[in-house]
Amino acid sequence: MKTKTILSVVAIAAFAVGCTTNPFTGKKTIALIPNSQILPMAFQQYDQFLTDNNVITGTTDANRIKNIGQKISAASERYLNANGHAGYLKDYAWEYNLVQDDAVNAWCMPGGKIVFYTGIMPIADTDAGIAAIMGHEVAHALANHGQQRMSAGQVQQIGAVAGNLALAKNPENQQMFNQYYGVGTQLGVMLPFSRNHESEADKIGLTLMAIAGYEPLAAADLWRRMKANSGGSAPAEFMSTHPSNDTRINNITAWADDARAEARKFGVSTFKTK
Numbered sequence: 001m002k003t004k005t006i007l008s009v010v011a012i013a014a015f016a017v018g019c020t021t022n023p024f025t026g027k028k029t030i031a032l033i034p035n036s037q038i039l040p041m042a043f044q045q046y047d048q049f050l051t052d053n054n055v056i057t058g059t060t061d062a063n064r065i066k067n068i069g070q071k072i073s074a075a076s077e078r079y080l081n082a083n084g085h086a087g088y089l090k091d092y093a094w095e096y097n098l099v100q101d102d103a104v105n106a107w108c109m110p111g112g113k114i115v116f117y118t119g120i121m122p123i124a125d126t127d128a129g130i131a132a133i134m135g136h137e138v139a140h141a142l143a144n145h146g147q148q149r150m151s152a153g154q155v156q157q158i159g160a161v162a163g164n165l166a167l168a169k170n171p172e173n174q175q176m177f178n179q180y181y182g183v184g185t186q187l188g189v190m191l192p193f194s195r196n197h198e199s200e201a202d203k204i205g206l207t208l209m210a211i212a213g214y215e216p217l218a219a220a221d222l223w224r225r226m227k228a229n230s231g232g233s234a235p236a237e238f239m240s241t242h243p244s245n246d247t248r249i250n251n252i253t254a255w256a257d258d259a260r261a262e263a264r265k266f267g268v269s270t271f272k273t274k
Contacts, residue, residue, distance in 0.1 A: 022143050023085045024204045039091055039111040046095070046113035054100035056118065062098040064130060065116050068212075069096030072134045073112065075211035076142055078266055092141075096134075104229060108137035110144070123225045126274040128209070128218035135205030135212075135219075143200055198243055203255050210263035215271035216256040223248045 021028055056062045073094045080088045094112040101117040108114045114137055116130075124130045206216040227245035243251070260271065 020144065022200075023080060023083065023088060024139070024143060024207070025200060042109040042111050042113060043093065046109050046115075049115070050097060050099075056098045056100055059098070061118070061121055064127065065098045065114075065134075066096045068127060068130045068134055069094070069114055069138075071212040072131060072138050072208050075208045076138060079207065079211060079262075080142075082266070088142075104226075106133050106137055108141045110141055112138070112141055114138070123229055124222065125225065126218065128214045128272055128274055129222045129225075131209040131212060131214040131272075132205065132219035132222045135207075135209040135214075136201045137205075138208060139201040139204035140197065143197070143204060199248075199251060202243075202248055202252060206252060206255050206259035207262050210259040210271060211266050211268055213263075213268055213270070213272055215273040216259040217253065218273055220249045220252040220256070223252065 073089075073092075077089055080086065089112075092112040094114075096114045096116075098116050098118065098121075102119040103117045104119045104123060106114070106116040106120050114134070116124075116133070120133065121130075124133055202219070206219060209219065210216050223245050227249075230245070263269075263271070
């Protein structure tokens with residue numbers, strides 16, 4: 001059997017056994033690397049990050065991050081339990097920390113390890129703004145986006161190897177393949193893949209913040225502040241890992257009613273706007 005055929009069979013087999021179902025979207029997603037490998041690595045990296053950085057504790061903002069984070073994670077557990085996914089979070093170890101850094105950023109590692117930078121707090125502004133960011137970041141972890149990105153990277157590498165082996169006897173075509181493969185897969189596959197994850201996290205995050213008692217449209221206000229803070233400077237959407245601010249604002253506005261309706265299933269009928 002030719003090497004490229006073997007690689008194709010391996011890739012197909014990997015897809016066949018390496019898929020999982022997103023409990024929020026119901027879609028099959030690629031999962032070539034199991035969480036049993038990813039989570040211990042993520043926890044170790046998170047602990048090292050906290051050791052290497054200035055973690056703020058005991059302040060009003062630090063307490064806000066922890067309190068709102070706990071509400072969002074509790075909302076996620078309520079949603080998962082109600083939709084037949086009890087035990088989905090059994091390997092999670094939630095942690096919420098505020099770190100001194102001027103960067104306008106927040107992130108959540110697989111397994112529920114969350115960091116907010118002090119630089120994002122003025123833009124978050126309100127508790128509802130923090131909840132919007134927290135819901136979005138938690139959603140990335142719940143939807144296993146990190147796992148999917150790592151898996152997609154592996155598939156991209158398999159494609160590069162397969163292409164080079166297939167063209168091994170034609171150096172000119174092999175060189176052309178290598179020249180265009182990286183750019184083509186980045187613009188045509190990896191960046192759209194990433195933007196789709198961001199939109200998924202926005203949508204799931206709205207549901208979580210609504211169940212936690214926060215107004216979903218506060219997320220649109222957050223992105224208006226993000227847009228103002230950027231001064232309008234941003235790459236073209238097709239070249240970015242993230243949807244544009246305007247796309248996010250429009251999507252959130254369209255999804256807000258559904259998020260409130262979902263929250264009402266859990267007895268939540270009033271939503272905090274600030």
